[in-house]
Amino acid sequence: MRLELFELLRPICPVCRLAGRPPAVLGLEVIERQRENDVEEGLLRCGEQACRHEFPILDGVPLIVPQLREYVRGWIERIRSREAFSEAVESLLGDCCGAGTSFEDERQRLSSYAWDHWGDQDPQEARDAEAAGDHGQAAPGSVQRLLTSGLEAGLAAASALPAGPAVDMGCAVGRTTFELASQLERPVLGIDLDLSMLRLARQIRDGGEVCYPRRRVGLAYDRRSFSISPQLREASASRIDFWCCDATVLPFAGEQFAIASSLNLLDCVASPISHLREIARCLQRHGCGIVASPYDWSAAATPVEAWLGGHSQRGAGRGSSAQLVRDLLTPGAHPAAVEGLRIVAEPPQGGWQVRLHERAVMQYRSDLLVVEKTT
Numbered sequence: 001m002r003l004e005l006f007e008l009l010r011p012i013c014p015v016c017r018l019a020g021r022p023p024a025v026l027g028l029e030v031i032e033r034q035r036e037n038d039v040e041e042g043l044l045r046c047g048e049q050a051c052r053h054e055f056p057i058l059d060g061v062p063l064i065v066p067q068l069r070e071y072v073r074g075w076i077e078r079i080r081s082r083e084a085f086s087e088a089v090e091s092l093l094g095d096c097c098g099a100g101t102s103f104e105d106e107r108q109r110l111s112s113y114a115w116d117h118w119g120d121q122d123p124q125e126a127r128d129a130e131a132a133g134d135h136g137q138a139a140p141g142s143v144q145r146l147l148t149s150g151l152e153a154g155l156a157a158a159s160a161l162p163a164g165p166a167v168d169m170g171c172a173v174g175r176t177t178f179e180l181a182s183q184l185e186r187p188v189l190g191i192d193l194d195l196s197m198l199r200l201a202r203q204i205r206d207g208g209e210v211c212y213p214r215r216r217v218g219l220a221y222d223r224r225s226f227s228i229s230p231q232l233r234e235a236s237a238s239r240i241d242f243w244c245c246d247a248t249v250l251p252f253a254g255e256q257f258a259i260a261s262s263l264n265l266l267d268c269v270a271s272p273i274s275h276l277r278e279i280a281r282c283l284q285r286h287g288c289g290i291v292a293s294p295y296d297w298s299a300a301a302t303p304v305e306a307w308l309g310g311h312s313q314r315g316a317g318r319g320s321s322a323q324l325v326r327d328l329l330t331p332g333a334h335p336a337a338v339e340g341l342r343i344v345a346e347p348p349q350g351g352w353q354v355r356l357h358e359r360a361v362m363q364y365r366s367d368l369l370v371v372e373k374t375t
């Protein structure tokens, strides 16, 4: 956890926020390991006497989530497994664990996201495509393209973009956090709930190297290691940090960010409407939000009652998520419309893809909206 960003953002206690208490700032109470201005292990504590909840900093990533006990119980295996194994040992462990286990789930997710986020930097990627006779049908980089078109439209539409930092919500392995920092030349915080992905993002920032298991087929993975471009690293690394936070209960006071991106996150959270409200709350006046979603609702991530569209097709919008989300982001268009946001641009929908293995890439059309904070 970088001290400059911690001091700039002054995170507040998400437990107090949920309890409706006035927001208390978190203090850095214990530092166990620190390298220069980066705290690698320590504890944050809520300053409110009635609360005093603590939040750990693990391998440089602060965990500032409202239900810490549940989070730690659910993630303890990954919290404890910190050293990467050699490729051969990892492969044997993977065969032993088999499909449907958390070990396999972690490898698959790293494979999908590291490929799309960083595959364009991997010299082996082009050679593989050539060998497979695949001429750019499924090239990595889709999330970066989505961000670029949202950002271009946002900067063109913004009447007076404020000077604050940016937040990249659901940043996964961090490519869009790097891109925001290099294009905007300001501090950017990447947040996510997946500790393994945040660790990889941080390693890329600190070492300039990407190392990830790229799935070939079944339980067979190839380890890929390559450097990212020195220009991208130089333009970004000193400005970014990665924190573990919930995008529906952000640990920040209101009006702190000039830009907030939420790329393919809306349909992954338990409460999409709370997430939209958090975007409104955390943006400064005239700040800009970039929201993209393929509306791929699943009951595993979001209870059906909380889906934005995707059900009740007999209603006025015939179950259309695109229509409902537009209504929610248009003042007065819906009883639950999100206060303080309005749509200022609708760039063409972007292709977004999730690679499963060497013969399967899921293609999505992500609905892309640029919103402005009006009040």
Ligand SMILES: C[S@@+](CC[C@H](N)C(=O)[O-])C[C@H]1O[C@@H](n2cnc3c(N)ncnc32)[C@H](O)[C@@H]1O
Binding pocket: 113, 116, 143, 169, 170, 171, 172, 173, 191, 192, 193, 194, 197, 245, 246, 247, 248, 262, 263, 264, 265, 268, 269, 270
């Ligand atoms: C579908 S992925 C998209 C990742 C990346 N933005 C992209 O488009 O490639 C959604 C990401 O959001 C994260 N996520 C899910 N629920 C979250 C929440 N409540 N708060 C923050 N991040 C969350 C997941 O761990 C995952 O990395």
Ligand SMILES: [Zn+2]
Binding pocket: 013, 014, 015, 016, 017, 024, 046, 047, 048, 051, 052, 053
């Ligand atoms: Zn508190």
